[in-house]
Each structure stands twice: as structure tokens, then as C-alpha cells.
Amino acid sequence: MTTLQGRVAVVTGAGSGIGRATAQLLAQRGCKLAISDVNAAGLSETAELIQAAGGEVLQHTLDVADRAAVYAYADTVAEAWGGANIVINNAGVALAQPVKELNYADWEWVFNINFWGVVHGTHAFMPQLLAGEAGHIVNISSLFGLIGVPSQAAYCASKFAVRGFNESLRGELDGTQVNITSVHPGGIDTNIAAASRFTAGPDGKRDKAGAVKAFKQAAITSPEQAAQQIVQGIERNTPRVVIGRDAKFVGTVERLLPTGYHGLLRRYLNKLSES
Numbered sequence: 001m002t003t004l005q006g007r008v009a010v011v012t013g014a015g016s017g018i019g020r021a022t023a024q025l026l027a028q029r030g031c032k033l034a035i036s037d038v039n040a041a042g043l044s045e046t047a048e049l050i051q052a053a054g055g056e057v058l059q060h061t062l063d064v065a066d067r068a069a070v071y072a073y074a075d076t077v078a079e080a081w082g083g084a085n086i087v088i089n090n091a092g093v094a095l096a097q098p099v100k101e102l103n104y105a106d107w108e109w110v111f112n113i114n115f116w117g118v119v120h121g122t123h124a125f126m127p128q129l130l131a132g133e134a135g136h137i138v139n140i141s142s143l144f145g146l147i148g149v150p151s152q153a154a155y156c157a158s159k160f161a162v163r164g165f166n167e168s169l170r171g172e173l174d175g176t177q178v179n180i181t182s183v184h185p186g187g188i189d190t191n192i193a194a195a196s197r198f199t200a201g202p203d204g205k206r207d208k209a210g211a212v213k214a215f216k217q218a219a220i221t222s223p224e225q226a227a228q229q230i231v232q233g234i235e236r237n238t239p240r241v242v243i244g245r246d247a248k249f250v251g252t253v254e255r256l257l258p259t260g261y262h263g264l265l266r267r268y269l270n271k272l273s274e275s
């Protein structure tokens with residue numbers, strides 16, 4: 001999408017982190033922002049930041065796991081602004097728990113938000129995107145949609161699923177005026193680890209505070225830097241955006257050693273938890 005000025009952009013999970021920074025940047029580029037989150041307080045802060053900078057914003061409390069609510073929300077955006085041009089399915093949660101301790105409620109929690117939230121957002125807005133002169137979908141996967149990590153089976157599976165969805169849909173959208181970007185961030189310094197459900201980290205330690213500290217050290221990219229790359233991905237119609245030198249490095253290792261990257265990863269995690 002070469003011009004962002006005047007476009008209607010939808011961002012889920014915009015009350016914090018990557019979603020907030022991306023919504024702010026799109027507003028600076030002249031988009032009208034339809035933002036949503038389950039966290040009404042965080043969402044209002046984002047709306048205030050956008051308005052204070054002169055941007056136009058609609059805010060709605062929305063649980064992306066609630067299919068009917070996402071469809072109703074798409075109608076609301078269409079009624080207010082005549083339909084979306086950019087949809088960023090960003091809302092997500094993290095869970096650190098070994099498979100032997102995972103129960104189905106945990107699996108469903110992660111998948112209902114990270115995977116089904118993306119599917120609902122894409123389906124609900126697709127008719128609007130296809131009806132406009134240009135459309136773009138951004139679905140946030142993860143570095144953990146490129147590699148598997150101990151204690152992250154449910155999270156990784158949800159993010160691999162998003163990647164599979166994105167790559168399949170890209171083929172289907174070929175020849176239309178709608179494009180899609182699959183986003184794979186490495187560590188981004190947001191609230192995601194602190195807000196996670198946690199029993200044990202990749203190093204096996206049952207220490208959430210320690211894991212959050214290790215995440216903060218490993219999260220070498222800011223949400224604002226992530227937002228820059230996401231928006232550039234929309235402007236340049238990049239099919240896959242891998243964010244951060246950590247994600248680029250580990251992504252390359254996975255391609256070179258598709259079944260042998262775990263040893264390297266273990267050494268990296270050990271170094272992190274020692275520092």
C-alpha cells in the first residue's frame with residue numbers, strides 16, 4: 001500500500017506494547033484508527049495519545065476471542081468510517097508451561113486469543129478489505145512461529161498456526177488488491193511476559209519474576225522500532241517481516257539446522273539466565 005494518508009486502520013490489542021506503538025505510528029502517517037483491547041484503561045491511554053498528537057481515533061473494548069463480538073465490531077467500523085483498509089490482528093497472550101502440566105483450559109485460552117482472534121479478525125473484515133481500492137492484513141505471529149521452544153508448546157503452536165494461515169491466505173489473495181504481511185517479532189520490550197500465565201520457563205525454573213527479568217534483558221527491540229518495521233511492511237507489501245536481530249539470527253539458524261537448533265538455543269538461554 002503506497003499511501004497511508006486517509007486510510008482506515010484497525011488494530012487489536014492496542015492498549016499496550018506493539019499494538020499501541022503501531023496505532024500511534026499509523027495515526028502519525030495520516031490513518032484513521034479503530035483501536036480495540038480487552039483492557040479498557042490501556043486502550044483509553046492509547047486513544048488519548050493519538051488524539052493529543054492530532055489523530056482521529058475510535059476505541060472499543062473488544063475480546064478478539066469472541067467471534068460474534070468481532071463481527072459486530074467490523075459492522076461498527078464500517079458504519080462509522082465506511083470500512084477498513086488495514087487490519088492488524090495483534091492482540092495476543094503468552095503462556096510458559098511444560099506440556100505435561102498443560103490442561104485444556106490453558107490450550108484453549110491461548111488458541112482462542114492468539115489463533116482464533118486472528119482468524120475472526122481476518123474473516124470479519126475481509127469483505128470490507130476486498131471492497132476497497134487497496135487493503136492490507138497484518139497478522140502477528142512470532143519468532144516462536146518459526147522455532148519451537150521448551151515450555152512454549154501452546155504459544156508456539158498458536159503462532160505456527162498463524163504463520164500457516166498467513167502463508168496460505170497470501171496465495172489466495174494473489175491477484176486481488178488485498179495483501180498480507182506475516183510478522184515475526186523477536187524479543188520486544190512490552191508487558192507480554194509480565195501478563196503471561198506461567199508455571200516454568202524454557203530453562204525449567206519455576207520463577208516468574210526471574211523469567212520476566214530475563215525476558216526484559218533479551219527484549220532488545222522497542223515497541224516503537226517494531227511498529228516502524230510493521231508499517232514499512234505495509235508500505236512495501238512485504239510478505240514476511242522478521243523483527244529484531246535476535247529473530248533474524250535465530251530464524252537463520254533454524255533454516256540451516258531445522259532439527260538441530262535446540263542445542264544452540266539451550267546454550268543461549270543458559271547464558272541469559274546466568275547474566
Ligand SMILES: NC(=O)c1ccc[n+]([C@@H]2O[C@H](COP(=O)([O-])OP(=O)(O)OC[C@H]3O[C@@H](n4cnc5c(N)ncnc54)[C@H](O)[C@@H]3O)[C@@H](O)[C@H]2O)c1
Nearest residue numbers: 013015016017018038063064091092142187188190191192
Ligand atoms: N513482546 C514480544 O517479545 C513479542 C514477540 C513475538 C510476538 N509478540 C506478539 O505481539 C503481539 C502484541 O504483544 P505485545 O508484546 O505488545 O504484548 P502486550 O501484552 O504489551 O500487548 C498485548 C495486548 O493484547 C491485549 N489482549 C490480550 N488478550 C486480548 C483479547 N482476548 N482481546 C483483545 N485484546 C487482548 C492485552 O490487553 C494487551 O493490551 C502479541 O500477539 C504477541 O504474541 C510479542
